[in-house]
Amino acid sequence: xxxLTHARYCDEIIRLTGELRATLRGADLGATVPTCPDWxxxxxxxxxxxxxxxxGQISRDRAAEPIPSEKVPDNSxxxxxxxALDAWLADGAAGTAEALREAGPDxxxxxxxxxxxxxxxxxxxxxxxxxxLADAALAAKAPYTMTPELAADTIDEWxxxxxxxxxxxxxxxxxxxxxxxxxxxxATDAPDAEWLIGFDADGVTxxxxxxxxxxxxxxxxxxxxxxxxxxxxxxxxRTEVLGDAALLDSVLEHTAFG
Numbered sequence: 177x178x179x180l181t182h183a184r185y186c187d188e189i190i191r192l193t194g195e196l197r198a199t200l201r202g203a204d205l206g207a208t209v210p211t212c213p214d215w216x217x218x219x220x221x222x223x224x225x226x227x228x229x230x231x232g233q234i235s236r237d238r239a240a241e242p243i244p245s246e247k248v249p250d251n252s253x254x255x256x257x258x259x260a261l262d263a264w265l266a267d268g269a270a271g272t273a274e275a276l277r278e279a280g281p282d283x284x285x286x287x288x289x290x291x292x293x294x295x296x297x298x299x300x301x302x303x304x305x306x307x308x309l310a311d312a313a314l315a316a317k318a319p320y321t322m323t324p325e326l327a328a329d330t331i332d333e334w335x336x337x338x339x340x341x342x343x344x345x346x347x348x349x350x351x352x353x354x355x356x357x358x359x360x361x362x363a364t365d366a367p368d369a370e371w372l373i374g375f376d377a378d379g380v381t382x383x384x385x386x387x388x389x390x391x392x393x394x395x396x397x398x399x400x401x402x403x404x405x406x407x408x409x410x411x412x413x414r415t416e417v418l419g420d421a422a423l424l425d426s427v428l429e430h431t432a433f434g
Contacts, residue, residue, distance in 0.1 A: 180325060182281035185298035186273040188326065189228065192305040193269035196224065196312055197262050203316040205258060211311045211407045220315070221261060224308050225268045226251055231297040232272030235279045239286050272301060290340050303330050310407050320398070324366045327401040331361065331371060334404045335382045338431050342379045348430045352380060357423050360389035361404070363397035375427075391419035406432055 205218035253264035281295030313320035353375040363369035395415030402408035
């Protein structure tokens with residue numbers, strides 16, 4: 177498992193948004209999202225729709241600078257009707273996927289990341305939807321399981337962002353341990369879905385590997401992804417924590433990116 181193709185990411189933006197729309201149907205859109213307590217379920221959905229449109233506009237315009245949100249067309253659903261929200265989410269995902277497909281993966285555009293390409297935005301918007309679909313499912317008390325390729329890719333991206341934030345000297349990352357301790361993530365239901373993460377004097381390193389570590393988290397791949405993204409507390413019957421739980425708590429505390 178590794179990076180998906182550009183076309184697959186574009187397809188996943190639409191598919192995952194379809195799952196989000198299905199989760200929202202009949203749900204209380206005014207309910208608080210437990211994993212994003214500043215948002216209602218409607219506000220979560222609007223955040224996803226706006227993120228899609230923003231990334232789509234950056235790709236469509238081949239923008240060399242960030243685009244202000246007020247410059248993004250159709251940036252809010254028309255009215256409070258759940259049907260209008262549903263249609264708005266569908267249109268935004270389709271339009272973004274179309275813009276990304278047309279651009280291809282290698283067009284140069286602005287991004288906040290180490291990768292200034294349209295390929296970055298295709299992956300980022302797919303994985304953004306992976307995580308916020310989990311938020312919506314938790315709020316709506318709906319089942320949630322992610323495909324292995326996307327769950328593993330979301331963990332990879334989480335680690336890539338940690339390393340990038342470290343290079344930028346981002347607040348919080350500097351508080352991570354640098355004493356040589358290690359963290360192992362081990363999926364129990366998917367082959368080759370293991371990560372060995374080191375917290376060394378020079379910073380965070382990681383690779384896909386099996387190995388003995390100071391703390392290990394074992395469980396289904398979807399649940400490992402949710403733990404890494406602070407959507408599921410470690411342990412509690414869905415995952416097993418072995419070893420230095422304080423190290424795991426410190427890592428999760430200092431790698432909260434959204």
